[in-house]
Amino acid sequence: xxxxxxxxEANAQTVWPNAPAATFYRDCGLTGTAxxxxxxxxxxxxxxARGIGNDQLSSLNVVYGYKVTLYDGxxxxxxxxxxxxxxxxxVDDNFNDRTxxxxxxxxxxxxxxxxxxxxxxxxxTKTVGLGVGNYDFNAVSNSIGNDALSSxxxxxGYKVTLYxxxxxxxxSRVYTGDKDCLSHDAFDKVTSSLKIExxxxxxxxxxxxxxxxxxxxxxxxxxxxDGVNYNYQSLSEGKxxxxxxxxxxxxxxxLSSxxxASGYKVTLYDGDNFTGATFTATGDRSCLVDYNFNDLTSxxxxxxxxxxxxxxxxxxxxxxxGSINQGLGVGDYDIDFFTDRSIGNDALSSIQILPGYQVTLxxxxxxxxxxxxFNGDNECLALYGFDKKTSSMKxxxxxxxxxxxxxxxxxxxxxAVSPNPATDNLHLHIEGALTGEARILVTNLQGQxxxxxxxxxNEGANELSLERGALPAGMYIMQIVQGTNRISEKIVFN
Numbered sequence: 001x002x003x004x005x006x007x008x009e010a011n012a013q014t015v016w017p018n019a020p021a022a023t024f025y026r027d028c029g030l031t032g033t034a035x036x037x038x039x040x041x042x043x044x045x046x047x048x049a050r051g052i053g054n055d056q057l058s059s060l061n062v063v064y065g066y067k068v069t070l071y072d073g074x075x076x077x078x079x080x081x082x083x084x085x086x087x088x089x090x091v092d093d094n095f096n097d098r099t100x101x102x103x104x105x106x107x108x109x110x111x112x113x114x115x116x117x118x119x120x121x122x123x124x125t126k127t128v129g130l131g132v133g134n135y136d137f138n139a140v141s142n143s144i145g146n147d148a149l150s151s152x153x154x155x156x157g158y159k160v161t162l163y164x165x166x167x168x169x170x171x172s173r174v175y176t177g178d179k180d181c182l183s184h185d186a187f188d189k190v191t192s193s194l195k196i197e198x199x200x201x202x203x204x205x206x207x208x209x210x211x212x213x214x215x216x217x218x219x220x221x222x223x224x225x226d227g228v229n230y231n232y233q234s235l236s237e238g239k240x241x242x243x244x245x246x247x248x249x250x251x252x253x254x255l256s257s258x259x260x261a262s263g264y265k266v267t268l269y270d271g272d273n274f275t276g277a278t279f280t281a282t283g284d285r286s287c288l289v290d291y292n293f294n295d296l297t298s299x300x301x302x303x304x305x306x307x308x309x310x311x312x313x314x315x316x317x318x319x320x321x322g323s324i325n326q327g328l329g330v331g332d333y334d335i336d337f338f339t340d341r342s343i344g345n346d347a348l349s350s351i352q353i354l355p356g357y358q359v360t361l362x363x364x365x366x367x368x369x370x371x372x373x374f375n376g377d378n379e380c381l382a383l384y385g386f387d388k389k390t391s392s393m394k395x396x397x398x399x400x401x402x403x404x405x406x407x408x409x410x411x412x413x414x415x416a417v418s419p420n421p422a423t424d425n426l427h428l429h430i431e432g433a434l435t436g437e438a439r440i441l442v443t444n445l446q447g448q449x450x451x452x453x454x455x456x457x458n459e460g461a462n463e464l465s466l467e468r469g470a471l472p473a474g475m476y477i478m479q480i481v482q483g484t485n486r487i488s489e490k491i492v493f494n
Contacts, residue, residue, distance in 0.1 A: 021066040021104050024052055025059045028089035028096075032058070039066070042102045044074040044421065045475040045492050054473070057099040061086045065111040065131070071101040074421050074494065084110075108132045113158040114196050116144040117151045120181035120188070124150060132158070136193045137166035149191040153178045156236045159199040162191045169193075174249060177218075177235065216264045217302045219250055220257040223287035223294075235302050237264070242272040242298045255297040259284045263309040263329070270296040282308070306330040311357040311395055316347045318380035318387070330357070333393045335365035348390040352377045362392040373487060384477060384488055385443075414487075415480060421492035428464040430480065433457040438482040440466060442491070450476065457482065468493060 021039055026032030035052050044054050054074075062068050062083055072078040072095070081095045084107055090096040106113075112129025119125070128143045140146055154160055154175055164170035164187075173187050176199055182188040217235050220226060242252050260266050260281050270276040270293075279293040282305050288294040304311075310327025313320075324343055338345050353359055353376055363369035363386075372386050375398060381387045416429040428440075435458050442451035450471055455464055466478075471493055479488045 022060060022062045022068050024057055024102070025061075026052065026056050028058045028091065030059050030061060030086075030088070037102065037104050039104050039106065041076065042104075043076070043492075044100045045490050047100070047102065048475045052099075054100050055097045058090050058096050059088055060090075065107060065129075067105055067107040069103040069105070070095060070099045071103075072098040074100045074492065076101045076103065108198075113155050114160050115153040116149055117153075118144055118148045120150045120183065122151050122153060122178075122180065130196055132196050132198060134168070134193075134195050136168070140191065140193055144191075146192055147189050150182055150188050151178075151180050152182075157199055159197055161195045161197075162187060163193040163195075164190050166192045168195060216261045217266050218259045219255055221251070221254050223256045223289060225257050225259065225286065237302050237304070239274065239301045240299060241274075245297075245299070252298050253295045256288050256294050257286050258288075263305055265303055265305040267301045267303070268293060268297045269299045269301075272298045274299050274301065306397060311354050311397070312359055313352045314343070314348050315350045315352075316344070316388075318349050318382060320350050320352060320379065322349065328393075328395060330395050330397055332367070333395070334367070335391045338391070345391050346388045348393075349381055349387050350377075350379050351381075356398055358396045358398050360394045360396075361386060361390045362394075363389050365391045367392045367394060384479065415489060417478070417489050417491060420489075421494050422468070423494050425468055426466040426478075426491060428462075428466055428480075430457060430462040430464065431460065433459070433462060433482055435459050436482065438480055440464075441479045441481065442466075442471075443477050443479075444474070 021037065023030075023034055023036045025034050033051050048054060057070070060068060060083065062085055064085075067082055067084045069076075070081045070083070072080075078100070079095075079098075081090075081093055087093070090098075108131060110131050113132060114130050115122075116128045116130065117124050117126070126144060126148075130143065135143070137146065149162070152160065152175065154177055156177075159174060159176045161168075162173045162175070162182075164172065170192075171187075173182075173185055179185070182191075216237055218225075219235065246252065255268070258266060258281060260283055262283075265280055265282045267274075268279045268281075268288075270278075276298075277293075277296075279288070279291055285291065288296075307329055309329050311329055313325060313327050316322035316324040324347065326341070326343055335345055337343075338347070348361070351359060351374065353374060355376075358373060358375040360367075360371055360373045361381075362371050369391070370386075370389075372381075372384060378384070381389075414431045418427050418429075420426070436456070437454050438457045440451065440453050440455060441449060443449050451466070451469070453466075473493050475490060475492050477488060478491050
């Protein structure tokens with residue numbers, strides 16, 4: 001059985017996601033440079049950029065419910081240490097100043113995947129967090145209480161099954177999202193045992209702070225966001241066949257109203273497996289009778305709506321800071337947009353980009369002048385010589401994870417770097433360049449040019465070698481510039 005978090009409400013360290021899960025310190029005793037990190041995997045380049053540095057970690061503090069794995073090799077290799085709590089000095093564990101990569105993950109045994117409340121609307125006098133596991137009569141009695149549960153919150157990626165009787169028997173209800181009052185399902189204050197599991201059908205979304213982790217769309221059996229039996233269920237991004245919906249308690253041809261979060265869309269199908277007539281909603285619909293689609297849904301899709309979904313966020317300071325924090329969807333943004341929205345011309349310093357999207361920044365209005373293309377986060381555009389130089393921008397959804405500049409700026413250049421990290425020279429595989437000379441620049445994190453060479457490129461595939469020379473170990477920015485177009489990659493030398 002998983003650890004029971006009966007004291008969840010009194011544990012000030014326990015957090016719901018989208019808060020830092022661990023803090024890392026350069027010196028023992030939780031002193032020196034402090035860097036908080038969220039769930040995720042952080043290789044040597046990121047650690048250097050955030051100020052932790054390679055082989056410079058001496059202490060850490062881990063939030064209850066998480067675990068941290070330290071690696072003494074880049075790319076998550078070599079000797080490891082795993083910690084689930086405060087570590088005052090890694091000297092004591094023979095791991096001081098040895099860390100080159102870090103993973104921050106949930107610890108299934110203790111992470112509160114589900115919050116239980118003894119009042120409706122996530123209220124009452126008691127709140128309990130539980131991790132993955134089976135909780136029979138005694139465990140339930142010692143936590144939220146037997147026949148006491150009235151509402152619950154379920155993190156995306158998990159499901160909870162409530163049972164009327166002990167021993168996981170009797171009538172049951174399954175939830176993969178929040179439920180504000182179990183009386184809607186005729187299951188208020190009747191739970192005597194329960195199971196919490198990872199949902200095998202869940203499609204994990206990108207782990208970026210502004211992406212909704214709460215359910216995106218909520219579905220109701222009756223008009224007016226009401227119902228009787230299952231009443232409603234909430235779903236995250238994904239595709240749901242008739243059997244998927246039945247698994248979540250949504251009956252075939254029994255959907256009458258729905259709510260859709262901003263930036264998303266829901267497509268309903270009157271046939272299973274996404275076939276037949278369709279109806280698409282980009283906002284709340286109180287009664288599908290009004291749209292001739294009442295009690296007709298057999299499958300559905302919950303997706304991002306490109307026009308409204310914030311695919312990127314822009315900031316006017318490095319490291320995602322400053323007074324500007326603006327989400328933008330797919331589209332073209334000229335200088336008037338930046339000035340009209342009080343973002344400001346030549347104000348952009350860092351950007352966050354969700355996987356599957358690409359941003360091209362232009363130094364001049366009307367998508368002209370020097371251009372820089374990214375399909376991943378950039379914590380400081382100064383590293384690329386482009387800090388506070390953006391006057392227009394294009395955001396596109398990619399059909400591939402390859403680094404490809406948009407066709408409308410005249411190039412389809414792609415580059416693959418290997419090995420990366422490297423101990424000696426780099427091999428560059430470049431495709432889609434224009435015939436002619438290209439400039440290859442390598443700068444350090446202070447913006448100093450360390451390598452500046454000219455190479456000839458041909459249409460089609462190009463194989464080049466870039467000599468390391470006397471470059472010391474560390475992270476660098478490599479740019480390949482041809483005309484007004486350039487593509488950038490982070491490279492690391494061990």
